[in-house]
Each structure stands twice: as structure tokens, then as C-alpha cells.
Amino acid sequence: MVTTQSDSVLHGSPYRADCPTRHILDRIGDRWTVLVVGALWDGSARFSELRRRIEGVSQKMLTQTLRGLERDGLVRRTVHPQVPVRVEYTLTEAGRTLRAPLRALEEWSIAHLGDVTASQEAYDRAD
């Protein structure tokens, strides 16, 4: 509902507090979302598998991140009724489209990491 507005959103300022893109940025913003999407890129994975793959993520944060992604329709959660329970997470079609922009960011990071680090050191050395 909120989406169907003039194209002013496109060219207009995403700097407005009410801009819908901010909400998305908030999602991408948190470190784990990006890493979870990355970890799911080459196929589905179980909960504990993700937890092992993504170093440093707590169980709480992983759950929370997965719930958020599921709510956004970017990740599908499938429960296989077995004992013990088996839960699989997979990227949806929409989730897979996230790959391109995230990849762009990642590549930028890798390409510019050296420069950024050097700049930081120079900045810190000077007063």
C-alpha cells in the first residue's frame, strides 16, 4: 500500500525519514543478514550448519536473523517432521536476487580494503 506513490521516491530524496528504502537498509545493515544470505547462496542448509559456517554468530542472532529474512520473504523455512527435527533454510527467488547487489558491495570491499586501511593509518598517524 505504502509503495504505490509517485516516482518521486525514485528520484526524490531517500534522505527523508519516511523513505521506505531506509527500512531495507536497516535489514541489510546488520552484519548477520548479509552473511546468512551469503551462506545460503550455494544451496539450503540446516540451522546448525549455518551456525557452524558463520563464525561468531550466536544462536539467538542466527534465529532472529532467519526469522527476519523469512518474514521478508527472502528465506524459506522447511520443517521435516522427523526425530530429531530437521529444519532446512533456503533462499527464495526474491532472496536470490539479493545476490547481485550484495556481491557488488563485497567486491567493492575487497577492491578498496587496502586503500581504506592505508588511509586510516595515515589519518591516525597525523593529528
Added chain:
Amino acid sequence: MVTTQSDSVLHGSPYRADCPTRHILDRIGDRWTVLVVGALWDGSARFSELRRRIEGVSQKMLTQTLRGLERDGLVRRTVHPQVPVRVEYTLTEAGRTLRAPLRALEEWSIAHLGDVTASQEAYDRAD
């Protein structure tokens, strides 16, 4: 905390806690960095101008964000010795290269906002 070595990190998993790309993601992660870069895209701007353009940013956060970007070599800060002081912020060459990946993200947001919102509502309605 500062790592900088071992090129294995480059091609290795960005899921490792020590991966340098995380540092970049942390920067991009916070809402203000993205918005500041966006606000500076069409030229330099003064402090108060930025503050006006970016709705909702506090003086503290704007300063902090600009300092961070300057330290990273993405923004150049120029002080014009006048009374009152005039300070101009401009994107550096490196900073300008950020445009492409950020743009990609922004476009993804706009393109998928509708779907995401719909998915959220469905998720919340169900149980």
C-alpha cells in the same frame, strides 16, 4: 584488532570473524554512511547543508559519520578560514566509486519493497 595480513582472507570465507570485509560492511551498515554518500553525490556540501538534507540525523551522528568517512579516505574535508568558518565536504575519487554498489542496493530496495512488505503482512497475519 587491526589485522591487514594474509591474503587467504581475501578469497576465503567472509564468514570468518576476522574477515576484513566485515569492517567495510560495518561502515556501510550504518544508515547514515549510505545517506551521507548519497547526499554528497551531486557535489560538495557544507555541514549544516548536509544536516538539512539528511532528515533525522543528529549533529553528533553526522559529525561522527563524516569523520569516519574522512578517515577511510572516502570524503575530503576542506576548511575555508573565514569568519564564520566554512567547511566543505566532498567525495574523493574512492568515495565516488562507492556509488555503483550503493546504487545497486538502493534499486533493489525500490524494486522489492512491495514484495517484502506484502510478505511481512502475510507473515504477521498467519501464525
Added chain:
DNA sequence: CAGGATCCAGGCCGATACTG
């Protein structure tokens, strides 16, 4: 005008214990 310094509330997130 462009910021530094400080106080403080709120949330983020980890650690821990418990369930189906």
C-alpha cells in the same frame, strides 16, 4: 557556523537455562 563534551535511556546482543 561547525563542532566538542557530557549525560543518559533504550536496544542490541551474548550467555545461560530450559523445551519438544
Added chain:
DNA sequence: CAGTATCGGCCTGGATCCTG
């Protein structure tokens, strides 16, 4: 195995006051 629930520390970030 795949979570839920809860407590608590810390850090973020806003509000406010002050400076050159």
C-alpha cells in the same frame, strides 16, 4: 536438533550545553 525465554552488560545514538 532446533529452537524459546530471560537476565544483564555494553554500546549506540539522541538531547543538551558549550566553544572558536
